[in-house]
Amino acid sequence: MEYNRRKFISFMGKAGLSTVVMPQFLIGCGSTATPIKGFIITPKERLNVLKSLVLEGLVASDKDDLLLANGLDYHTIIKWGDKINDTDSFGFNNDFTCFIPLDDSEPKDGLLWVNHEYVNPLFVSDFDANAYENPSQHRTKEHVDKEMYNVGGSIIRIKEENGIWKMVQNDPHNRRITAKTPIQLNWDTPIKEKTTVIGTHSNCSGGITPWKTFLTCEENYDGFFGETEYDTNNVATHRPSSYGWEKFYNYPPEHYGWVVEVNPKDGYAQKHIALGRFAHECCTLFELEDKRVVAYTADDRNDEHLYKFISSKPGSLKEGTLYVADTINGKWLALDWASQPILKNKFKNQTEVLIRAREAAKLLGATKLNRPEDIEIDPITGHIFISLTNNKPQGDFHGSILKIEENKGNFDALNFKASTYLAGGEENGFSCPDNLAFDLSGNLWMTSDISGSSMNRTDKPYMPFKNNSLFVIPRYGGDAGKVIRVVSAPNDAELTGPWFSPDGKTLFLSVQHPGEQTTDLNKPTSTWPFDADNIPKPAVVAITGDLIEKMNKLNQIEGSI
Template sequence: MEYNRRKFISFIGKAGLGGVIMPQFLINCGNTTTPTSGFSTISKERLHELKKLVLEDLVPSDEDDLLLVNGLDYHTIIKWGDEISDTDTFGFNNDFTCFIPFDDNNPKDGLLWVNHEYVNPLFVSDFNRGDYDNPSEHRTIAQVDKEMYNVGGSIVRIKEENGRWKMVKNDSHNRRITAKTPIQINWDTPIKGKTTLIGTHSNCSGGITPWKTFLTCEENYDSFYGETEYDEANVPSHRPSSEGWEKFYNYPPEHYGWVIEVNPKDGTAQKHIALGRFAHECCTLYELEDKRVVAYTGDDKNNEHLYKFISSKPSSLKEGTLYVADTINGKWLALDWENQPILKNRFKDQTEVLIRAREAAKLLGATELNRPEDIEIDPITGNIFVTLTNNISKDDFHGSILKIEEDNLAFDALTFKASTYKAGGEANGFSCPDNLAFDLSGNLWMTSDISGSSMNREDKPYMPFKNNSLFVIPRYGKDSGKVIRVASAPKDAEFTGPWFSPDGKTLFLSVQHPGEQTKDLNNPTSKWPFDEDNIPKPAVVAITGDLIEKMNTLNQIEPNIN
């Protein structure tokens, strides 16, 4: 089938929307852009302006600040601990961001969803593991309760006035989703005896649906309640978590590791079992002409896999088939218990296949990948980009971006071609790619995720890159295809969750875990955002400026690019 750019939805998101673009049927549900429709021809004069646009390349820096190239500025919208209402505060370690305007004709007033992935107990619960020979013996349930409150997600109303975005405190929409929020499952079979699961955590990436709800993805779920592992005889055992919450709350690990849908109007939520259980970095939805949904999602762990769900009913994230990628042979393999004898021999039913999706994928011969993270669909070509952050166990220190080309440009195809779009390393000027976002003109934005323990160390291969950064790969002009650094993060931090405002004039961006390597609160490794508490705080910022406005023109062109 012929790829049709006008099928990319735009009612909101990272590549723009508003009254200019008619809502269609692509929704990206990871830290990615919502591609636009209607890349129509513009004047030769405008094309000339885009081609002559000069982009400055920021020099790598280890400075403790958020640095931007000329033509960009930022202000902080909300940070950890800020009161969003008289009863709730903004959570810790914000990751994915997503903005939905109340009115498609007004891009400056709406709801911001923000993930809260995990906590640093030193900051959140005043628990310092380094103070004890056996830390677990000294932890209290009150400390764990504080940590449980500070993960999950936040919904806050924000408005732009006089060029600055501000939270509307005590708005009726403002609320928290935490590790104690009851959440239903969208499935007919209970999970470990329950149809209502307690809480969400490890919320890394997310997005929106065509029906205007938020999606949030549980990634490193085993950090809090551990994991159930099976030996060759299929006998289960429990692997303890690193955070030790199971010592205080006996919730099964199987209740976590899912994609969750949140209703912004009332905060009700459901976990989508059909999309499988693993370390979901993202979930990128594409709605077909018949309203069936295709969902791409990756498992962010060394030697894990890339998945695709194809629904069998319109607007459903329940009825359908989950597939896993064989990138060597270009095939989508069905995780279908009923029709795969090898799965029937290992698992008792389809529910168990979905709970143990990682095992099922390996039994089918899926290709092991180097930490598949964010997924983005190119709004011009329809190609699918997947960031592979790195895999040190396989000597892949700098990662790459994988390109998937579905056969006949059909998103429900079961065959495809896979290739490397761009490799990390000094030659290309970036390392450890994480989040992707296309803007209104089709330029590709990218964040990096060099771990705080490896950053700026002489004994690690990351010294040339300094702090984590925000990059753009221009689509036009003399710099087309080059990787250009436009922002540098504070010490120990990474940028996450890039999302463009509907008019393309603001880039919402999270600054996650600044000062993560701090051992003593009196001597933090970072002090960003430099408020009165003088300690580092995760925050969401708005990046604005002439450069973003020039690159995010609403008049599109159709360049030759593959």
């Protein structure tokens, strides 16, 4: 099915020329937020925008600062440790961001969700593992309690006034979700005898639902409470975690590794078991005409898989079937215990299939991928883009972007075509793609994820790229298709969670783990954002400027749809 903008908007149930291409229910992890009406320019205005749009990309830099291309500015909205109300403070290592207006008629006033993925004990709990020959013997419950508080997520109300986004202090919506927050399981069968579990952590990227709730994804969950592993005889053993939280809190690993839904208005949270358990990077939803939903999600680990959930009832993330991708043959394979004899031979029931989704996927012959991470849907073509960050053991150091074309453009199809959209490496000017976002004009924005231990080292293949960056791939004009660096991160940092404001004039962006390689607080490897205490702090910034405004106007042409 060949898409144009009219077909795409019609297909998604949107009408009216005053509505821009990205609908509410297409919004996934890192995509733009709800577009506002009336954002239309004439063909003549578009020509003028193209003539005046000059993209002067940055050169790769190892400077300890947040550097922006000409036409862009930034201001900090919130950083680690900032108070959000009388009792709570902003967590550590912010990742995914998502903005929902409180009222669609007031797009500059709303709720910002921010993930807090993991902690660096040296900063968060004052525990210096380098100070001990046997660090685990010196860990205390007090250390762990501080760490558990600093993961999960934050909800804050923010407003834009005179071009500056600020948090509304002590707003009743401001709250924390942490590793100690009780969360219900959206499933009929208890897991490890529980229907309510304690906390969420490892919150990497996420998404948004058609009913305006946040999705936050538990990625590297095994780092905190370990993992249950099975041998060839199906005998289970416990693999310890790197953080060692299970020494102080006996929480089963099976309670983590899920997609978590959070209501922004009251903080109510639930974990969606039907979407499977693995290292979820994100969860990108698409609502079909009959109100059923399709959820794309991926397992961010070497040689793991791409998944798709198709609901059988409108608005459900519980009733339906989870599929895993065979990208070689272009097939979605059902992770369904009842209909797959090979799964019945291995697992007791569907609950066990979902808990051990990785094993089930491999039994069905799913394709091993190179760390599938963020997933976004192209608002112009309807194609699905998946960032494959890298797979060093397989010799893939720079990653690529995978493109999925569903059969006849139907998102609930069980057949598809897979191809490489863009490969990383020096020739294309980027390495290790991570988060993706489409703006209101269909330009693709992309962050990179070169690990701090590999960055700026002459013995590693990442030296030419220097610090991690934010790139844009324009859809129109003389630079169409080029990969252009527009933001360079501070030392050791990763840029994550790109999300556009409803009018497309602001890009919310996380600066995660600056100074991550620090081993001595008196000699931090980064001092961004240059506070008086000289300690690096993760933060969320708002990027604005003429460049973003012009790029978001390029496809909003009167009469073009």
